[in-house]
Amino acid sequence: MRAGFPRAVAGQRIGLLGGSFDPAHEGHAHITRQALKRFGLDAVWWLVSPGNPLKAEGPAPMARRIAAAQRVMHHPRVTITDIEARIGTRYTAETLARIKALYPGVHFVWLMGADNLASFHRWDRWQSILDTVPVGVLARPGHGIAQRQSSAALAYARHRLPAARARSLATHPPPAWCYLNLPLIDISSSQIRARGQWHRAP
Ligand SMILES: Nc1ncnc2c1ncn2[C@@H]1O[C@H](COP(=O)(O)OP(=O)(O)OP(=O)(O)O)[C@@H](O)[C@H]1O
Numbered sequence: 001m002r003a004g005f006p007r008a009v010a011g012q013r014i015g016l017l018g019g020s021f022d023p024a025h026e027g028h029a030h031i032t033r034q035a036l037k038r039f040g041l042d043a044v045w046w047l048v049s050p051g052n053p054l055k056a057e058g059p060a061p062m063a064r065r066i067a068a069a070q071r072v073m074h075h076p077r078v079t080i081t082d083i084e085a086r087i088g089t090r091y092t093a094e095t096l097a098r099i100k101a102l103y104p105g106v107h108f109v110w111l112m113g114a115d116n117l118a119s120f121h122r123w124d125r126w127q128s129i130l131d132t133v134p135v136g137v138l139a140r141p142g143h144g145i146a147q148r149q150s151s152a153a154l155a156y157a158r159h160r161l162p163a164a165r166a167r168s169l170a171t172h173p174p175p176a177w178c179y180l181n182l183p184l185i186d187i188s189s190s191q192i193r194a195r196g197q198w199h200r201a202p
């Protein structure tokens with residue numbers, strides 16, 4: 001594997017938590033620990049995005065977001081990576097196609113909070129994402145039942161695995177998705193920015 005790219009071996013189950021991480025916070029760390037345990041993952045990679053295609057304002061510089069993420073998340077099975085910037089992608093569908101080609105035989109799972117399930121049908125080629133990798137959705141404060149009835153959730157309702165089968169998600173052939181209820185942590189990057197504890201300017 002090229003320098004700067006995380007290592008993985010065929011057969012491993014790896015969760016991909018894409019995010020702006022602008023900045024990272026305890027909510028990200030919490031859903032990562034839950035995903036490791038409940039989906040039975042070997043590792044989680046935080047894909048620090050060059051910039052969410054649906055967000056008008058650009059995030060803080062990558063190096064600063066990575067450094068902040070490393071302060072928040074110390075775990076032997078979590079890797080924080082700028083792989084999207086390295087491969088030149090920011091659309092998840094393209095990222096997943098590239099990562100799957102780079103890591104044959106690895107079982108990847110796309111991870112996201114419930115707020116993203118609500119807007120998922122606005123993502124570029126969202127059906128292709130669901131048809132490419134299993135998706136694990138983690139509950140988020142303020143985003144409950146309505147999200148589970150969002151356009152994407154309804155369109156793929158018959159491919160939903162019950163939480164009791166969460167540990168089989170990573171090796172389940174796509175499309176497959178699973179919604180996990182978990183203890184909620186009410187924190188967001190927007191709150192941290194609004195409190196003036198993080199600034200986007202370089
Ligand atoms: N407190 C939380 N509980 C559950 N999921 C979360 C939480 N915070 C973030 N996530 C999820 O983590 C991923 C990355 O989130 P992101 O970096 O956008 O943080 P954010 O707090 O949502 O940021 P912002 O407030 O700027 O939109 C997303 O899938 C998001 O749903």
Ligand SMILES: O=C(O)c1ccc[n+]([C@@H]2O[C@H](COP(=O)([O-])O)[C@@H](O)[C@H]2O)c1
Nearest residue numbers: 018019020049052054091092093123124
């Ligand atoms: O591919 C898309 O169209 C797309 C649209 C919105 C969000 N995403 C990805 O979703 C992840 C979460 O984004 P964010 O900003 O909510 O942290 C991050 O990896 C984004 O690149 C991807």
